[in-house]
Amino acid sequence: MIETQVSKGIISTYFDKLQRNLQLDIAIVGGGPSGIVAAYYLAKAGLKTALFDRKLSPGGGMWGGAMMFNQIVIQEEALHIVKDFNISYQPYENELYTIDSVESTSALLYHAAHAGATIFNCYSVEDVVFKNDVVSGVVVNWTPVLREGLHVDPLNIMSKYVIDGTGHDSEICKVVERKNGIQLDTATGKVVGEKSLDVAEGERMVVEGTREIYPGLYVCGMASSAVAGTPRMGPIFGGMLLSGKKVANLIIDKLKK
Numbered sequence: 441m442i443e444t445q446v447s448k449g450i451i452s453t454y455f456d457k458l459q460r461n462l463q464l465d466i467a468i469v470g471g472g473p474s475g476i477v478a479a480y481y482l483a484k485a486g487l488k489t490a491l492f493d494r495k496l497s498p499g500g501g502m503w504g505g506a507m508m509f510n511q512i513v514i515q516e517e518a519l520h521i522v523k524d525f526n527i528s529y530q531p532y533e534n535e536l537y538t539i540d541s542v543e544s545t546s547a548l549l550y551h552a553a554h555a556g557a558t559i560f561n562c563y564s565v566e567d568v569v570f571k572n573d574v575v576s577g578v579v580v581n582w583t584p585v586l587r588e589g590l591h592v593d594p595l596n597i598m599s600k601y602v603i604d605g606t607g608h609d610s611e612i613c614k615v616v617e618r619k620n621g622i623q624l625d626t627a628t629g630k631v632v633g634e635k636s637l638d639v640a641e642g643e644r645m646v647v648e649g650t651r652e653i654y655p656g657l658y659v660c661g662m663a664s665s666a667v668a669g670t671p672r673m674g675p676i677f678g679g680m681l682l683s684g685k686k687v688a689n690l691i692i693d694k695l696k697k
């Protein structure tokens with residue numbers, strides 16, 4: 441019967457997909473622009489990559505542009521990434537370009553998935569797996585379970601590396617510092633908290649701050665600004681794309697050694 445076939449098709453392929461992703465090279469937490477760009481380059485390099493986002497529609501703060509004016513500004517340095525994702529762009533002024541936020545967010549997601557990254561939506565990462573003082577995986581639960589406050593245990597997914605791409609809240613870094621009482625690679629050993637807006641400095645420092653913040657745990661995008669205490673930059677997205685590409689390259693280089 442077609443009715444049962446539809447259900448069986450969804451259930452069997454979904455659980456097959458989940459099972460294939462229980463052991464990863466890289467688990468990315470957060471499907472904002474930096475996390476999705478990282479997923480694309482990592483998957484393209486042949487690494488087993490999955491991205492977990494708590495929302496139904498990953499994309500983070502990119503869909504709405506600024507104040508829901510759905511245009512985004514990108515600077516020249518990040519244009520090669522815009523081209524890698526085949527996103528249309530228009531020259532604006534002073535080596536700045538504009539892109540449509542809906543076209544660009546969907547392009548990032550499409551190309552990451554098409555390159556082989558698995559995207560799990562509606563998954564909240566609530567903790568990490570810790571083995572011999574190294575971050576070695578993520579602990580996931582259904583977002584609705586957490587929202588409802590249901591007493592339901594999560595599942596564990598192991599990975600060689602975890603990327604915190606959770607944006608302004610830098611949730612994974614906070615979990616690691618809080619639950620394990622450890623020192624992150626920051627000025628205070630803790631999440632410093634992002635500073636007020638400074639576009640040029642914020643864009644430069646978000647890329648500079650993209651790094652391994654604790655053994656096994658990398659940070660990218662706004663999470664890296666929040667962790668290091670560098671300025672936010674508002675609705676210019678080149679730094680996010682460059683940060684996503686940088687974290688992918690750092691991990692690719694490390695795995696090659």
Ligand code: 48F
Pocket residue numbers: 469470471472473474475492493494495498499500501502563564565566605606607608611660661662663672673674675676677680
């Ligand atoms: O904030 P977000 O878009 O991350 P980003 O890549 O980009 C920042 C920009 O959008 C913007 C900006 C640019 O100038 O300042 O803010 O740093 O997306 C973060 C994603 O992480 C998900 C959340 O749903 C969002 O889509 N997320 C956050 N915490 C968790 C999570 C969690 N614990 N588990 C799963 N997903």
